Amino acid sequence: MTMTETANAMVDLYCRELKLPGLRSTYQATARDAAGPGQSHTACLAQEIEARRQHRLATRLAQACFPALKTFESFDFAALPQLPKVKVLALAEGGFIRDRENIICLGNPGTGKTHMSIALGIAAIQADYRVRFISAVILAQELLQAQQEYRLPRYLKSWQSFDLVILDELGYLGLGPGGPLLFQFCAERYERGSLLITTNLEFARWVEVFGDPTLTAALLDRLTHHAQILLFEGESYRFLESKERSKK
Ligand code: ADP
Ligand code: MG
Numbered sequence: 001m002t003m004t005e006t007a008n009a010m011v012d013l014y015c016r017e018l019k020l021p022g023l024r025s026t027y028q029a030t031a032r033d034a035a036g037p038g039q040s041h042t043a044c045l046a047q048e049i050e051a052r053r054q055h056r057l058a059t060r061l062a063q064a065c066f067p068a069l070k071t072f073e074s075f076d077f078a079a080l081p082q083l084p085k086v087k088v089l090a091l092a093e094g095g096f097i098r099d100r101e102n103i104i105c106l107g108n109p110g111t112g113k114t115h116m117s118i119a120l121g122i123a124a125i126q127a128d129y130r131v132r133f134i135s136a137v138i139l140a141q142e143l144l145q146a147q148q149e150y151r152l153p154r155y156l157k158s159w160q161s162f163d164l165v166i167l168d169e170l171g172y173l174g175l176g177p178g179g180p181l182l183f184q185f186c187a188e189r190y191e192r193g194s195l196l197i198t199t200n201l202e203f204a205r206w207v208e209v210f211g212d213p214t215l216t217a218a219l220l221d222r223l224t225h226h227a228q229i230l231l232f233e234g235e236s237y238r239f240l241e242s243k244e245r246s247k248k
Helices: 003-017 021-033 037-064 085-091 113-126 136-148 152-161 178-189 213-225 237-247
Strands: 102-107 131-135 164-170 194-199 227-232
Touching: 003 021, 021 037, 037 113, 037 131, 085 113, 085 227, 102 113, 102 213, 113 131, 113 164, 113 194, 113 227, 131 136, 136 152, 136 164, 136 178, 152 178, 178 194, 178 213, 213 227
Parallel strands: 102 194, 102 227, 131 164, 164 194
Antiparallel strands: none
């Protein structure tokens, strides 16, 4: 064995011991290409860090359960002249999550609320936060089921690990007995973690979702206390697109 072979064999062993499979597979190639031994070490470690970052990103993206991957690159701000672009892009830096603030996106169907929420969620993951996307109807059903199976407290607790919960499409369908549970969910998150809600319902109609007027008023008071409210005013983007197509 040459010196290099011995050294490589040692690195291989150490990487196994330290459970660094990424470094183990890249070490030899990087060491060969590097100008000097010092550089090969730094390059290998930098690669390992990058590989781990990519792995963490992929895991967190999967955990977030986004229904589609939408980003700000494909978001057309021109379609929503009333939406404050600078403010929205500032939100993408994640300061609101650090401060445990909420965002409420209010507007008609098809105006890009879900698209923008996913884009914000992905930006938050890139800023190293944990994010979970769920539709309001499904969350209400899951809460109800957890309650019926006497595991509601545990279920609620399982959501505490997320820094940002995106609750999509509040109010498109009646939630029935899930309404008060969704109320409890939102109330428990208050000042503990961020909540982003998308809805087509103006605040005056939230009582139709949660049922009880007093509970609803209390929730709105809490939610909007630390909230950015973004209004999506415009025509449905799908509709605008099909109109454009039919012109051609
Ligand atoms: P909402 O959640 O408000 O009902 P969506 O975000 O689901 O609307 O948007 C409907 C479709 O139109 C999606 O495919 C989305 O990507 C697209 N869309 C909506 N608004 C925009 C926009 N401003 N720029 C680019 N695509 C948009
Ligand atoms: Mg939507």
